């Protein structure tokens with residue numbers, strides 16, 4: 012998309028004008044070189060200066076040796092989406108250094124290992140060469156250790172250059188390495204050497220600066236997988252069955268850690284949970300469904316390839332009306348796709364997963380708070396409507412670092428849904444597993460093990476009547492399917508409502524969902540400031556749609572649906588919902604595997620607007 | 623529960639009649655081996671005095687997998703998807719470890735589409751009974767070969783199977799299964815004793831039961847038909863089962879003529895020697911036996927291997943003694959302090 016009106020500050024000309032708390036730092040390293048802790052120290056030190064940050068790890072599908080980029084964005088406005096341009100490059104990877112330098116805009120900063128000799132490549136950048144490995148060598152002799160320590164040297168150098176207080180760097184190091192005194196001392200020493208070298212040998216000639224502010228007090232930094240894990244623990248999950256896959260593994264692993272710490276019964280010393288790493292995703296979901304059938308709060312977490320494998324079992328859970336929660340931390344498909352790149356490409360698959368007439372409930376968290384809250388909601392919903400509930404996250408939400416307010420303790424008690432106990436059966440006197448007693452399409456269930464002559468029923472994935480007997484009678488089948496459709500309508504009233512913001516005078520509407528939302532505030536600002544355009548905003552938080560959607564579309568003259576896949580999958584679902592107003596809808600798409608950024612959205616919308 | 627006064631003959635120790643262990647009327651072909659197995663399941667659960675509400679019947683897809691509808695009608699059942707009963711059963715037991723779980727499967731369901739899940743269930747030693755109703759054919763899809771069809775066996779249509787069979791018992795031993803038996807639907811006495819033994823076992827109990835398909839694999843040349851099985855069955859031993867709640871009468875046997883095995887729940891299995899020395903508590907002996915029968919084509923039935931003290935999956939997970947499914951909110955939702963602590967760590 013071409014952009015004529017994009018304002019481009021030429022930083023060289025404005026040398027003297029400072030850019031405070033609004034720039035991005037990219038650290039280019041090699042996968043497996045141990046840069047994770049130093050990147051974290053740098054990010055958290057800025058955060059402790061009160062400056063809002065976000066941290067994105069662009070990593071290869073590889074264990075060691077391939078290039079990795081970690082990008083920290085400091086934004087006084089709190090913009091957490093990806094920023095397209097990099098302002099400061101810390102070039103530690105000889106393999107990509109040239110390309111990394113070439114891709115910078117003029118006037119940007121390169122901090123690099125002296126040996127790489129990068130300043131010859133271009134003359135319109137600001138260069139700070141630093142002998143990282145020599146400095147590291149002053150702290151440790153061991154070659155392998157020296158590599159690790161070199162990482163923390165650049166943290167110190169960056170701190171000195173941009174005004175990040177060393178006391179904060181030290182505090183983060185102490186936190187990160189907890190009680191390992193020796194590691195703390197080594198790292199602190201190395202950071203100081205990095206800072207000292209800059210102070211004594213370099214003259215600052217760039218405009219970027221971090222200045223203390225008050226915007227991060229009481230905030231946390233967390234990734235979406237951890238937030239979902241915490242939500243699941245507070246939802247009272249008891250059975251977690253899963254199979255490793257990027258980018259979903261850390262959800263299950265973090266949850267297993269938390270459960271081990273906080274869910275041992277103090278009276279018996281026994282776990283109040285079971286975690287099983289299954290042999291594949293079929294078994295993972297099969298176990299979760301079996302557990303859900305037995306009455307446990309059960310879940311699995313996976314990504315695209317696992318979702319494909321789970322299709323048959325999802326249909327079983329749907330048709331037998333068995334609660335289960337499935338987290339899909341999406342990555343790029345089809346097939347293996349790119350395991351370490353983000354996407355919203357499973358939207359339609361999730362909604363209709365499995366053969367026959369099926370449609371499911373899918374929740375789309377967009378923030379860390381929602382990752383936590385929706386995880387809890389998902390378990391309540393699964394048991395309330397007795398069907399699989401998907402939580403659709405993605406790699407950007409799931410594995411990157413986000414600033415957030417601490418989560419609120421859930422107020423609502425667990426909703427265990429319509430389960431009849433032996434006492435209930437005694438009182439009611441009748442039971443038919445699939446009878447719509449309440450008119451909401453949701454039947455009652457009994458759990459195996461219930462000691463009452465009325466309790467037993469035979470759950471089956473084959474056609475069944477209200478009593479769960481096998482039936483091929485046409486009316487039994489249509490009654491069942493119609494009731495399931497009715498249940499779907501009930502679910503519509505139970506899922507999280509959309510976030511809707513109408514703006515006075517706006518004519519254009521924008522619809523997003525999930526991680527696409529993080530770029531929207533900034534995009535809205537760009538549209539307003541650069542083009543004088545106001546918008547109405549609608550963020551979908553679940554499928555099926557609530558009634559608000561039609562209303563929104565009818566109040567806008569034009570609606571842009573922004574999402575991160577090639578085909579505009581949510582756009583297609585919206586087409587089906589607002590058939591009369593199809594002409595209003597435009598798709599704005601981003602699908603290169605990098606998290607969506609505001610600039611790309613603004614540019615695409617403006618291209619449409621100009622016609 | 624055992625009482626000293628003899629009970630009236632027609633009820634078990636819970637006061638339930640055999641008829642109370644029935645299910646819905648079978649819709650299988652008349653004479654199908656699977657119905658004979660169902661009868662022995664009812665009998666074994668009746669004899670053991672198991673409360674039907676404690677039972678979970680699990681199955682995959684196939685004629686064999688339909689049978690849970692035809693026994694123990696007072697128990698919950700779950701007829702899932704083809705080849706995936708092991709995972710459903712594992713999950714159900716994770717949710718409620720008090721359930722007495724019996725899984726029904728076919729040779730296609732287990733040895734073809736479900737081979738992976740079958741192996742992993744055995745590896746984990748999930749405490750349940752796993753019955754393969756093995757007819758060497760896909761019954762429900764009308765007579766295709768399965769992975770247990772014998773080499774050279776012939777379909778009615780004349781098609782010959784040219785792939786070697788998977789021996790589910792040998793595989794089970796390889797996978798670490800702690801109770802492995804082979805039986806025959808036409809040998810009710812042995813089958814019921816093996817089922818009772820399975821019910822008193824604390825890990826996975828695998829029963830590979832030759833269960834003829836009268837419609838597709840019971841012809842003259844069939845190696846899994848009634849005629850063939852009756853003519854070829856060789857007993858590894860005669861089996862008596864003495865449940866823990868009944869007094870053991872001491873019987874005199876000559877040295878080496880009888881082996882008595884104490885099961886996990888205190889029941890006893892007595893194996894009376896037929897004509898060979900065989901110790902089912904030896905894993906390597908079991909492996910030798912099965913490799914010998916694979917070569918000779920013998921059809922040996924009985925208790926092939928048992929380890930009554932093997933650690934099961936629950937021991938390994940070391941989780942709550944009361945069912946996870948019904949733990950109250952106080953046990954499963956940590957308090958606000960825990961949330962506060964985790965938030966502090968992230969600041």
Ligand SMILES: Cc1ncc(C[n+]2csc(CCOP(=O)(O)OP(=O)(O)O)c2C)c(N)n1
Pocket residue numbers: 683684685686687704727728729730731732755757759760761762763768835
């Ligand atoms: C995924 C899937 N593929 C194929 C089928 C069709 N199918 C139903 S039963 C069956 C074979 C059953 O054979 P077996 O397990 O030996 O049971 P039997 O009928 O012989 O007792 C097949 C292939 C299915 N139900 N699901």
Ligand code: SF4
Pocket residue numbers: 649650651653654655656685686757761762834835836837838
């Ligand atoms: S087709 Fe074979 S296996 Fe199926 S019911 Fe008939 S006899 Fe039994």
Ligand SMILES: [Mg+2]
Pocket residue numbers: 684728729730755756757758759760761768
């Ligand atoms: Mg079969």
